[in-house]
Amino acid sequence: MSFIKPRSTETTRDRLLTAAEMAILHKGYAATSIEELIAEVGITKGGFFYHFKDKSALVEAILERHLGAEEAWLDGLFARAATESDDPLAEFLAFLRILREQMEALPDVHPGCLIAATCFQERLFTQVVHDLARQNLLAWRQRFHARLTEIAEANPPRQQVDLEALADMLVVLVDGAIILSKTVREKEALPRQIGLYETFVRGLFSEGE
Amino acid sequence: MSFIKPRSTETTRDRLLTAAEMAILHKGYAATSIEELIAEVGITKGGFFYHFKDKSALVEAILERHLGAEEAWLDGLFARAATESDDPLAEFLAFLRILREQMEALPDVHPGCLIAATCFQERLFTQVVHDLARQNLLAWRQRFHARLTEIAEANPPRQQVDLEALADMLVVLVDGAIILSKTVREKEALPRQIGLYETFVRGLFSEGE
DNA sequence: CGGTCTACTGTACCGACGGTACAGTGACCC
DNA sequence: GGGTCACTGTACCGTCGGTACAGTAGACCG
Structure with missing residues (x-):
């Protein structure tokens, strides 16, 4: 040194x-x-x-650090949402609102998603990198699927839906919206898509409009 | 030669x-x-x-050819949907069903989206490449926004939604679902997300249920 | 005080790859 | 028969990822 x-x-x-x-x-x-x-x-x-040992090991380390921080950040958002209500649906909607507000508050278009960036360059990265990305997406799925199952028990959905796919939908929308916002250079795209997801969830599980 | x-x-x-x-x-x-x-x-x-003249020019040419073919393919899907009904909502839902069925019929996970692949490597491509990608996404937006506006006039939506964002949502879901399906190696992810979009649209604009 | 470990420096080098330059050539086209 | 098209072939350059390895300053340890 x-x-x-x-x-x-x-x-x-x-x-x-x-x-x-x-x-x-x-x-x-x-x-x-x-x-x-x-x-x-x-x-x-x-x-x-x-x-x-090589450039790919650098990405492994970035992903490991990033995924830990992301988990903690999500925990924080859920904790804030939990203070607002005890009802699972209201709590989840509060979480989505807080998430959307954070994305609205970003100064520029979201810089991008590491996972998305790695998935389009398969041969450049080690299996470890792809496995980390995979575990991360499966963790999101599991986390949201658990919440949605709880919600669906208390509030039978108006339409029949695959709750696992609905859980995936949020992370899919986030990644897709990052692509859209980066490509058309509209930073509003990401919060708007989260807003639509809120509308979808509310419409599915709310009783009286 | x-x-x-x-x-x-x-x-x-x-x-x-x-x-x-x-x-x-x-x-x-x-x-x-x-x-x-x-x-x-x-x-x-x-x-x-x-x-x-360089590697980036190759990508420009691929994008130009690809985007033309994609436009023609979408026209074909809409034409097939139009034979099933005259009602805008039913026609749009038929289009989504056909789109989903085509994605279900793919033998492997969708190979990926060129636009998404370019957007995560900004500095590697010329402005022309990024502009082509931008024009393509804006064309999708315009195409679907027009349909949705027509639908919303005949069928007032159950919840208030931004129709432009709802138009973006389909391409956002497709791109995001490609990332998900490539990363977790589940080819069902893409048709499932399209299915959820169908559910959302049907729930928003259908009277009965 | 000496020894070992960590976290580097410095130098030299390699192969792959993107890209340049440019002269030559066979086939076809008016 | 002259020109253009669509290349071939050769030689070369700079950047970049990666290797190899010897040396060293400081920290910690007994």
């Missing part, structure tokens, strides 16, 4: 991960070079390969 | 486009090398750069 430790709390490895995550989300994986990252962090190539 | 024209109808350029489209959808853009493509088609590097 040259001569002075810059910040003892934030390791070089962490700074690499942060720089790489930002660069990959904004420019794409292929357009993010190792040389550029080490220049930003201030280390040499040898230092990079001391921490990560 | 070496000595014998292999197939006078299909030009070398077309064969390059086809080979590249397949390779990019299945392996990703960065993992598809020019050398591999020319080996498959049986030309030299000079021949490649005679047709395309």
Whole structure:
């Protein structure tokens, strides 16, 4: 570590991960070079390969860190929603509203989804990367499916629906809306799609309009 | 053209486009090398750069060809739906059913969406590529928005919705479901999400039930 | 005080790949 | 027979991912 430790709390490895995550989300994986990252962090190539055996291992580490943070963030949103009501449906709708508001509050179009970015470049990543992405989506499915099952027991749905597909629908809408908002450059696309999902859920499970 | 024209109808350029489209959808853009493509088609590097000034120009050409074919395919689906009914809602629902059935009939998971693949690698492509993708999504929006407006006039929606967002929702679901199905390796994900969209639209605009 | 471990530096090098330059050539077209 | 089209063939360049490995400054440890 040259001569002075810059910040003892934030390791070089962490700074690499942060720089790489930002660069990959904004420019794409292929357009993010190792040389550029080490220049930003201030280390040499040898230092990079001391921490990560190759570029794909870097993505593995980013995904692992990111998925943990995402889980905690979702927990936080659900906890906030739980303070608003005890009814499962009202609580879930509150969660969706809070999620939508957070997406509305973003200054720019959402920078993108790491999972979506990896899924379109199959051969560039190790199996570990794809497995992490898979586990993440299955965790979302499970989380929302549990909530929806609880809701459907108390409020029989107006139309017959596959609750697992309905659980998937939220993450599908989020990923799809990120593509839409990035492509047409409309940051409102993401909160609007979440709003439609709220409408769908409310329409399905609410009794009196 | 070496000595014998292999197939006078299909030009070398077309064969390059086809080979590249397949390779990019299945392996990703960065993992598809020019050398591999020319080996498959049986030309030299000079021949490649005679047709395309760089790799990004290849993607432009693929997108242009693909988007034209997609438009024609959608027209075909709508035409088939139109034979089933004269009512706008019933016709739109028939279109969605046909679309879902086509996606169900695919042998494997959908190979992917070129637009989604380009949007996560901003710096790798020219502005032309991004503009083509943008125009395509806006065309889908316009097409479906017109149908939905017509439907909403005849069938006042049960809940208040943004019809433009509802139009976007279909393409958002398709792109998102492709990500989901590729990542968790479940080919049913795409038709299931289209099925949910059918449920949503039917629930919004149908009187009875 | 000496030894070991961690976290690098520095240098040199390799192969793959995108891309350039340009001269030549066979087939067809007016 | 002259020109254009659609290439071939060869040589070369810069960038980038990745390898190899020797050296070293500082921390921690007995």
